[in-house]
Amino acid sequence: MRIPHGSRILAALLAAPLLAGCFASGGNDDTSDGAKDGDGTRLRVALAFPPAEQLSPYGADATILSRLGVTEGLTALDANGTPAPALAQSWRQVDARTWVFTLRDATFQDGTRVTPAAVSASLGHAGEARPAPAALAGATLTVKPDGASGVRITTTAADPVLPLRLTSPSLAILAPKAYDAKGAANPVGTATGPFEITKLTGTESATLDRFDDYWGGRAQAAGVDARFIADGTARANALRTGEVDVAEAIPVAQAATLDAVTRKETATTRTTSLLLNARTGTFKDPALRAAARAAVDTATLAKGVYEGHADAGAGIYGPAVTWAAGKRTAPTGRATPGKPAGAAVTLATYDNRPELPEAAQVLKQQLEKAGFKVTLEVREYSRLESDALAGKFDAFVLARNTLLDTGDPVAALAGDYTCDGGFNIAQLCDKKADQAVKTAQGVADTGGRQDAAMAAEAAILGTDAVVPLVHQRVITGVGARVRGVLLDPYERTLVGTGTRR
Template identity: 25%
Template sequence: MTDDTSQTMNRRTALKTTLGATTLAVAGCLSSASDDAEVRIGGPWKANRDPLDGGSQLRRLGITEALVSVDYDANPAPGLAADWERLDEQQWRFELRDDVTFHDGEQFNAAAAVDSLQRTVSSAAFADVPIDTVEATDELTIDVETGQPFSPLPAHLSRNEAVILSPAAVDDDDAVTEPISTGPFVFDTYQAGSELRAVRNDDYYGQTPEIESVRYEIVDDDQTRRMKLENGELEMARILPLEMVDDLESTAGIDTYTPEIPRIRFLTFDTQSEPFDDDRVRRAVNHAIDRDAIVDSVLAGVDEPAVGPFSPDISDWANPDLEGYDHDLEDARSLLDAAGWTVGDDNVRMRDGEELTVEFLTFDARSLPLIAEVIQDQLADIRIDVDVTTMEYSSMVDRVGQDSFDGYLTSWGTLWYPDPDRLSDMFHSTGAALHHGYENDRVDTLLEEARELDDRAERMERYHEVQSLVLEDAPVAFLTTYTNVVATAAELSGYEPHPTESRYGLESIDLDAE
């Protein structure tokens, strides 16, 4: 994720230079927020103005919207497109809403949506989405043609990168000067690395927000987010660690939300370099990890050990027959011995004169450093020496994407867009965003076939087999399910956690008068 250079972008200034005085007058009406009606949200994630460059917070705050939304059952739902249909294997038609205007006052229509989508389709984020053409067939109709049958297209068009921007939002150099979209909140000011503020859109076509403005503050430290909430400096603190739940629930004036969401924590191996190029070593690590102990010692007994990428409590895309790896140190030691990593008289595990020492990378969020330390202790029981390095998330991604590594701990939303095609992002040999280097021709074939099929049962059969194969090959070690912890001031009402974290639902919340 890339930050812009430090600056403050004021919405009214930007509109004056890009859209003219008439639009500025409209913006002035939208920006009449009062401090009493502002909701302040603290979270660890950086914000940006461009949906293609770390702009997910724009979607969460209700500034940007896509053709396809995601409902509270984590299914594709109408958004800016009121409906869609698959005309044939490679042709889709999206019928747009007719009552929408952009934040700059311009009419939302098919031509504007196509301009925005073409930018998305040509981006690196959509490199593996086989869209060939996007065209407006009339004022409110868009036809999309894919290069091959592609059943998860609506789910991909719900992604944060696929939000629709006004033509005025992008300059001649393809840079987003201001995220002008259609949501219930309007971009106001932005300070890179610090905060983003938005104001109510009084002309929103849907539910008009009760609150007048929202301010998202980047607060990296978990304890600081909690203290700012308790001190009245925030109305919402997000992504808090599970060990805080008991204290938060007993704190007067604080409401605590702990929904399980389709997200997992996992350890990714570099399958292209020693020692984890050997699946026996990867499976040994899986057997040596005591997931129950991680849940009890780090996660307050709230989460569950993960067996695969999907929790069966959340999604029927989960393979119900997966049994996972039991905690078995003898099996772990036998696998390492078979791989040539043996323990000598000095009680050190070695092969060809080289000690079995590895480095696991992670970043400081979602309790990952604490989990890494527990795994470090657990692998010592089978004489694997683990160094743990905690770094910035973006630095970790850069590191594992450019150089060989041993392993890294991370956390992913497995239904980040509402379709199990997300498994392609995880495990396809050429399409995966994970940097494991894993290759399995059967997995590739199953993922490619499932993308083409309409029939849910046939797709499910293939995705279930993928989960079985991946569990056996172990390019990753699935660790735990994920419970989101969000705490709010008690006077904030109407908040409902969204299962995919794609939006905060701020249009539905209110601040009760004291």
């Protein structure tokens, strides 16, 4: 089955419960209190983002599916950001354009087997999705069964990072019955992870039960009761009062209200940036983009808004990407800052991450001091994303995990900052930036690819379409009796087979 070229929006995060030993956990491995006959107790989890597309794996909801241990792909990211086995137990490169992935013995949650035909069809549906997943940006794949347990994937051009690309949560493998006649995917009871969705109540909650036939072993928790709580203070309160066992994305303003034992801080590859619309409006002018960049004081944001739980923006990749600092070069081709002279700007952000509206308010003040006239707009993310992608705002404050979609730094740049990028909120279309990204995409050697990625970063930053603000540390609230929470710097996992209370 042929997968056409595509690119996709912010999203999502492949469940990798087998990585429970790779990331820091919420505690030791003692038997959970309250377990009955070895069946475990249920976990209560508060998530920040409600489903935007009825839990379709092709959009932002892939994050939910992955963090709750529902979906998996052929490969997963390990702690070093390299591909690790998931539904594929091994793989080999036949030639520059061909790879064969050997499947493990696994079962879908509907009781059918994970077969080469089912995997090929599932990846085919992902490629046919519109918009297509960001992991497929710049790639055209042909996927076919290879014998009784293999899948052969052929690319039209050499793709040195294909196993890394396949870690994307939006490339999760689902059973054949998950797909309707139009190719829409329904993960309820059709995935392969340790937990199976049994009920979804709109954007309020989801019920998950343990999938006892999971190939990686029976989960210790009997199930997960997930609540979607967009308000960060409410998430923190729910943890503090014992209503939930785990609460993601605790606002920095609430961190001090949690007991030290329940407050887990994780350095992540997430960068908060100011994206300036380079296609239309005020910031179509490079000189005014340069003026906006010069007006921003990132140290004030890191110390004030984030109260020291973030580092001032250094680039698109932050300190959690350990190799980046030593390879970073100065931005190239920047324009001389112009005079705003009261130029009107609509600045937008979302409130699912509580720091963002406050950061946007500080940016509004800084831009106004520089001479811009700024209107601020704040909504819930699911009600904002389509307008942002359509270029309806002059500026946008976004918290973006730069290694979320594939773990490949080059893929992140291609998706976010090239003419054909599927998550190009900055509306950037710059020939030099595109060429730098294209050059990086062709480099196979790890070190050389990193060097090329940093050269592309310099070209993109030189356009001033993106102004890195801060590199975040995520605070997760974990109940004192909870063990085995997956505190993942890539933010793809949260609940796995060893998570329990």
